[in-house]
Amino acid sequence: MSKSSSWRSAAAVNWLLIAALITAAFLGSYEYFAPSKENAAESGESAGGSNSTATTAAAVAAFSSAEPGTCLTWDISADSPVSNFQEVTCDKEHRFEVSAREDLSTYPTSEFGPSATRPELNRQDQLRDELCQSSTLTYLKSKWDPSGKFDIASILPPQGAWDEGDRTLLCGLQTTDDKGVPQLSTGNVAAVDQSILASPGQCRVIGEDQVVRTVDCSQPHQLETVSTVNLAEKYPEGYPGSEELDKYLGQTCTAAATEYLGNEENLYQSTLQPFWGSLSEGSWNGGSRSVNCSLVHSNENGFSTITGSAKGGRDALNIDGKAPEERPARDPIREPAR
Known part of the structure; x- marks a missing residue:
């Protein structure tokens, strides 16, 4: 020997x-993705000089139209943690692959009714575990290594869309760095x-x-x-x-x-x-x-x-x-x- x-x-x-x-997978969730500094989406201030209303509307549209198989991406910088949220084809660099859409308004309690506040991160984690695990495995046809680089995650709509009644929770997959920041990847998870x-x-x-x-x-x-x-x-x-x-x-x-x-x-x-x-x-x-x-x-x-x-x-x-x-x-x- x-x-x-x-x-x-x-x-x-x-x-x-x-x-x-x-190889441990770190499950993630995101409380806020609107393209802004701090609360720029609510205040009407843009994050980098672009038209705030148009940019926010485009981000909400990308979120609202996302279906299983859609890939989403956004820019991250020191002064604007999230901006330029958009849909891209999965063969291009992206940060999130959608595996399922969940409507929280149909949740079997009144927790997410018309006047409900958006859930805090701890509650989002619970919802991700409850609603995203099974649906994501079904989406991938079990082609997922829980010890691999892709994590099951969830995204809620931006605050403005939530206030207007959007109760969508997007389930999906991402890979993160050691600080939990979503990284860019290419291709569908099941194929890479x-x-x-x-x-x-x-x-x-x-x-x-x-x-x-x-x-x-x-x-x-x-x-x-x-x-x-x-x-x-x-x-x-x-x-x-x-x-x-x-x-x-x-x-x-x-x-x-x-x-x-x-x-x-x-x-x-x-x-x-x-x-x-x-x-x-x-x-x-x-x-x-x-x-x-x-x-x-x-x-x-x-x-x-x-x-x-x-x-x-x-x-x-x-x-x-x-x-x-x-x-x-x-x-x-x-x-x-x-």
Whole structure:
């Protein structure tokens, strides 16, 4: 058994926890999407110099006409959290794919009657869980990986439309960053790879709040991404089984780590180990096809805390507050006989 596979087996339990954190879906809801600063839609002030009435009317029209399969997008900036809300075709960048429309006026209580105030975020979360989960799974024909990058979310109409009697709740799907901000994506969720992927060179840390964030590699982290692997290219016929995946990823991610650091000796001297994500059959059937290959370091509690990038060599690394351990000299690695 190789050094990397021995380490992976010893840390398997720790990785199951970390994998769950890395791939956990964060369900979202949005209290307000009108294109304005603060309450610009109500005050009549525009968010960026455009015609406020026309812009608001266009946003309300996009919301009111959205049906399952519609994709919606909007602009986000520091001085205008939401603006330019509009419908686009799903092959273009968007932030929300509608899976269902729900009419809260038919809710089996009088909670959302003509004089009702819009529900607060906690109540919206409850409505999303109650009304959007089943309808979204039906819309996707169960082609959804709850451990993937797309979350089930909901949107209510802007305050002005609510005051005029619009009680629509849009259910849909989105992907967010580690702060919960909806990100741009392309394509319909059921047709794209739903895996949560990092880019080569990115370092990732698991915060005390159990949220995985991408940080500068000079900051404390546990993983440094070296590559991503699209398993559908290797296994076009379907899920090959966890043992076969582990074997293939062990070889592939070790080769990727070696290439990332320039040669096998650099990998050895770094004291870091190749690591690869797992992909269950359920996630595969739900629509995920790819995993990250990373570099990590293990200690008795699981993953060590690393600062610095392995790209800078062992002198650039700090592991659990110390320089990497010294490596004994060894014979050069030779290419296997062909």
